[in-house]
Amino acid sequence: MNSRERVLNLFKGEPVDRVPCFSGMGNVTEEGINKLGYRFAGIHLDAKMMADTAASTYKLFGFECGVVPVDLCVEAEAMGCVINVYPLAEGILYPTIKEKLIHNESEMGVKVPADLATRGRVPLLKEAIRLLKADIGNEVAIGSYVLGPFTLAGQIMELNDLLKLSFKKADKVAQLLDVMADAVIIVAKEYESAGVDYLTVREMGATSDVLSPRVFKNLILPPLQKIMKEIGIHSVLHICGKTNDIVPFMMEAGPTAISVEQKNDVAETRKKLGSDALIFGNYDPYNVLVAGTPEVVRETIRKCIDDGVSAVWPGCDIWPTVPGENIKAMMDEVRKHGGKK
Amino acid sequence: MADDARKKEILEKLKNGVIQYDEDACKEGAQEAVDGGLDANEAIFDGLVAGMEEVGRLFEAQEYFVPEILMCADALYAGLDILKPHCQQMDLGLKGSVVIGTVEGDVHDIGKNLVKMMFDVAGFTVYDLGRDVPLDQFVEEQLRTDSDLVCLSAMMTTSMIGMPKIIEKIKAKNPNCMIMIGGAPTSKELADKWGADGYAEDASNALKEAIKMVSFLRKLREEKAAKK
Numbered sequence: 001m002n003s004r005e006r007v008l009n010l011f012k013g014e015p016v017d018r019v020p021c022f023s024g025m026g027n028v029t030e031e032g033i034n035k036l037g038y039r040f041a042g043i044h045l046d047a048k049m050m051a052d053t054a055a056s057t058y059k060l061f062g063f064e065c066g067v068v069p070v071d072l073c074v075e076a077e078a079m080g081c082v083i084n085v086y087p088l089a090e091g092i093l094y095p096t097i098k099e100k101l102i103h104n105e106s107e108m109g110v111k112v113p114a115d116l117a118t119r120g121r122v123p124l125l126k127e128a129i130r131l132l133k134a135d136i137g138n139e140v141a142i143g144s145y146v147l148g149p150f151t152l153a154g155q156i157m158e159l160n161d162l163l164k165l166s167f168k169k170a171d172k173v174a175q176l177l178d179v180m181a182d183a184v185i186i187v188a189k190e191y192e193s194a195g196v197d198y199l200t201v202r203e204m205g206a207t208s209d210v211l212s213p214r215v216f217k218n219l220i221l222p223p224l225q226k227i228m229k230e231i232g233i234h235s236v237l238h239i240c241g242k243t244n245d246i247v248p249f250m251m252e253a254g255p256t257a258i259s260v261e262q263k264n265d266v267a268e269t270r271k272k273l274g275s276d277a278l279i280f281g282n283y284d285p286y287n288v289l290v291a292g293t294p295e296v297v298r299e300t301i302r303k304c305i306d307d308g309v310s311a312v313w314p315g316c317d318i319w320p321t322v323p324g325e326n327i328k329a330m331m332d333e334v335r336k337h338g339g340k341k
Numbered sequence: 342m343a344d345d346a347r348k349k350e351i352l353e354k355l356k357n358g359v360i361q362y363d364e365d366a367c368k369e370g371a372q373e374a375v376d377g378g379l380d381a382n383e384a385i386f387d388g389l390v391a392g393m394e395e396v397g398r399l400f401e402a403q404e405y406f407v408p409e410i411l412m413c414a415d416a417l418y419a420g421l422d423i424l425k426p427h428c429q430q431m432d433l434g435l436k437g438s439v440v441i442g443t444v445e446g447d448v449h450d451i452g453k454n455l456v457k458m459m460f461d462v463a464g465f466t467v468y469d470l471g472r473d474v475p476l477d478q479f480v481e482e483q484l485r486t487d488s489d490l491v492c493l494s495a496m497m498t499t500s501m502i503g504m505p506k507i508i509e510k511i512k513a514k515n516p517n518c519m520i521m522i523g524g525a526p527t528s529k530e531l532a533d534k535w536g537a538d539g540y541a542e543d544a545s546n547a548l549k550e551a552i553k554m555v556s557f558l559r560k561l562r563e564e565k566a567a568k569k
Binding site: 084086091093096159163210211212215241286291319 | 403406449473497525526530
């Protein structure tokens with residue numbers, strides 16, 4: 001069984017020989033970038049460089065997927081925000097939103113541009129997906145990600161205002177989130193048509209560290225359900241931070257799998273959701289995978305598997321300075337320990 | 342102010358105004374404090390800060406979440422803006438200044454703003470560099486202002502990596518400057534490893550840490566008053 005079959009079987013609910021070790025979020029490494037002779041700031045704006053870099057984590061370490069994009073700004077940029085890729089940065093800086101689309105409450109009535117599918121870097125991403133698929137698509141599953149409606153809204157307007165309004169004027173925010181959902185669906189369908197095997201919806205802004213489970217249910221769940229219904233391929237709903245109280249709602253949103261991070265007690269989540277639920281997680285991609293020793297990595301991975309994850313999967317993007325020996329230790333531990341269910 | 346009952350009523354109004362995120366009540370309470378000749382520092386600490394302490398507790402108990410805290414902060418500022426011009430500078434043996442900002446690559450500033458609020462409350466001079474701040478700007482601003490404290494915030498793992506560079510540079514030039522780091526990806530271990538003096542992992546913890554600090558100032562103030 002190769003990595004691709006393993007991941008796709010898992011999504012389909014068919015037997016696998018062991019838990020896979022992959023991600024639906026960014027996982028490029030400095031080692032991969034350097035070997036290719038690229039610069040981090042350059043890979044966001046060039047489909048080939050993006051695809052080559054994304055493929056390198058599989059090629060170098062056997063990580064069981066290929067995922068583009070690398071940053072979190074594609075949808076907001078297509079909606080009309082201006083982004084900063086920090087072209088002159090020496091080290092690694094991820095692109096951020098430089099200019100918002102909505103500056104105050106009165107501007108919240110934004111519409112999805114009719115040509116969203118051809119704006120910003122959406123076409124570039126489609127090209128990157130095609131290249132990535134042509135390169136390693138027979139060996140691993142190809143993934144991409146979109147933002148959740150609340151997280152996208154937090155990029156398009158001041159997060160501070162969005163949070164307060166989600167309390168004071170929930171109707172207005174609900175309307176905006178519905179528009180965000182439409183935008184996300186358009187981008188997701190473009191990625192689908194380019195040939196990705198699975199899509200992760202990243203709704204990290206709606207973590208229980210920030211929003212109450214009640215607000216999550218009332219405000220965030222409906223647009224998430226709308227998105228999940230429209231995604232025709234395997235989907236993963238990712239929320240970081242505290243999530244133990246909202247995992248049932250995450251399932252209700254209707255994804256194929258949910259993804260949680262290290263703050264989630266996965267043993268409890270497994271108990272709550274039952275043995276059939278696909279739960280991906282939940283190692284700390286910085287404090288363990290980058291800053292830990294190979295032994296700490298192995299221990300953590302064993303714990304994830306023992307707690308009952310369906311796939312060993314990081315809590316967020318993997319930070320590019322990750323030591324190669326740590327990824328190798330992780331892959332090795334999954335091979336050794338991941339088939340014992 | 343002679344009338345203790347009236348004083349208590351005003352302090353309660355300020356406190357509850359913050360807890361119930363009622364900006365108007367805080368404005369009213371603050372104006373009544375000023376008009377009634379109530380000590381402005383007392384109104385801030387025993388009214389507004391006492392309210393914020395309760396908000397911190399409610400957050401911890403998961404009764405309040407970030408939207409509520411932000412609204413409480415607005416209420417606190419509504420009162421603070423009125424009281425501040427009437428404040429006496431507290432003598433704490435510190436210059437009482439802080440450079441604060443979110444590091445380059447990060448545009449999240451909610452945690453940073455909550456910490457800033459508590460410094461404002463404590464009467465610190467706050468040099469707020471905003472968000473997405475180039476690393477060298479922290480160093481330059483600290484040297485320019487000779488601040489007691491520098492607070493660095495990062496919400497994303499992907500942006501906190503700049504922190505050790507800033508800490509190293511500042512400590513090299515000014516070993517006495519205290520440095521506090523904060524944000525979801527930070528940890529006590531990282532703070533220790535990078536040579537920072539304190540850390541707070543999220544907005545609530547930042548708020549708690551800042552409340553702790555301000556509560557400590559409040560105690561000092563009380564002790565001083567008791568000695569008089």
